[in-house]
Amino acid sequence: MDPRYDIPHRAAGSGRGSENSSPALGAQSRRRKMPPRPADFKLQIIIIGSRGVGKTSLMERFTDDTFCEACKSTVGVDFKIKTVELRGKKIRLQIWDTAGQERFNSITSAYYRGAKGIVLVYDITKLESFDDLPKWMKMIDKYASEEAELLLVGNKLDCEGDRIISRQQGERFASRISGMRFCEAAKDNFNVDEIFLKLVDDIISKMPLEVPSKELSNSVLSLQPEPEVPPELPPPRLRCC
Numbered sequence: 001m002d003p004r005y006d007i008p009h010r011a012a013g014s015g016r017g018s019e020n021s022s023p024a025l026g027a028q029s030r031r032r033k034m035p036p037r038p039a040d041f042k043l044q045i046i047i048i049g050s051r052g053v054g055k056t057s058l059m060e061r062f063t064d065d066t067f068c069e070a071c072k073s074t075v076g077v078d079f080k081i082k083t084v085e086l087r088g089k090k091i092r093l094q095i096w097d098t099a100g101q102e103r104f105n106s107i108t109s110a111y112y113r114g115a116k117g118i119v120l121v122y123d124i125t126k127l128e129s130f131d132d133l134p135k136w137m138k139m140i141d142k143y144a145s146e147e148a149e150l151l152l153v154g155n156k157l158d159c160e161g162d163r164i165i166s167r168q169q170g171e172r173f174a175s176r177i178s179g180m181r182f183c184e185a186a187k188d189n190f191n192v193d194e195i196f197l198k199l200v201d202d203i204i205s206k207m208p209l210e211v212p213s214k215e216l217s218n219s220v221l222s223l224q225p226e227p228e229v230p231p232e233l234p235p236p237r238l239r240c241c
């Protein structure tokens with residue numbers, strides 16, 4: 001893995017402190033009570049793609065380093081949080097996992113607008129999921145911000161024997177979309193951290209990181225709290241051919 005991508009491990013233990021700690025543990029418990037350094041940025045990333053391509057598995061692998069053998073199909077949207085450090089900045093990622101079933105499009109479309117990064121996933125063993133890509137691009141064009149970074153992921157690389165979509169086909173599709181990156185991955189942790197971190201790196205490399213600290217803290221404060229409700233719909237944009 002690229003050493004620039006430094007992911008802090010989750011703190012071990014229950015994290016439950018006690019007001020009556022022994023003096024010998026005083027310094028240690030005081031250290032434990034230090035509030036964590038606030039994030040410099042908060043970013044939203046949305047994962048989209050047809051049903052069963054592995055969106056939930058990718059999210060869980062990246063955020064919790066696990067995957068479920070038989071995930072339930074996502075209903076509407078779900079999200080997880082992960083904090084990473086890149087380019088000396090602490091970045092709190094909110095990763096939205098959307099349902100692949102078309103009947104949820106009216107719900108999931110509301111989450112596109114706030115996303116700074118969009119991961120569009122297909123299954124390399126399912127032609128239909130690849131054929132659906134233009135449909136997903138239409139959703140992106142209609143609902144996402146024009147500035148959002150796009151990443152196309154051909155998933156289930158561990159099923160090479162059942163592959164139907166070649167790597168070249170994936171690359172060709174991505175090359176036709178302005179600024180879209182492409183890679184292949186698998187839930188057993190092939191390329192998963194790398195794809196998310198590369199996407200975040202692409203996003204923050206375009207952000208003004210060297211602004212004066214006062215402005216930076218203002219920009220953090222101005223970021224919205226975790227969106228419990230979908231943001232307003234964006235104006236349509238034209239990107240897809």
Ligand SMILES: Nc1nc2c(ncn2[C@@H]2O[C@H](COP(=O)(O)OP(=O)(O)OP(=O)(O)O)[C@@H](O)[C@H]2O)c(=O)[nH]1
Pocket residue numbers: 049050051052053054055056057058068069070071072073074075098099100101155156157158159185186187188
């Ligand atoms: N072999 C293999 N199976 C995978 C991979 N990723 C996901 N799966 C399996 O594919 C099935 C669907 O995975 P999900 O992660 O639920 O797919 P999803 O895209 O979130 O599905 P929806 O929520 O219905 O849109 C599950 O049985 C997963 O275990 C992978 O990389 N390799």
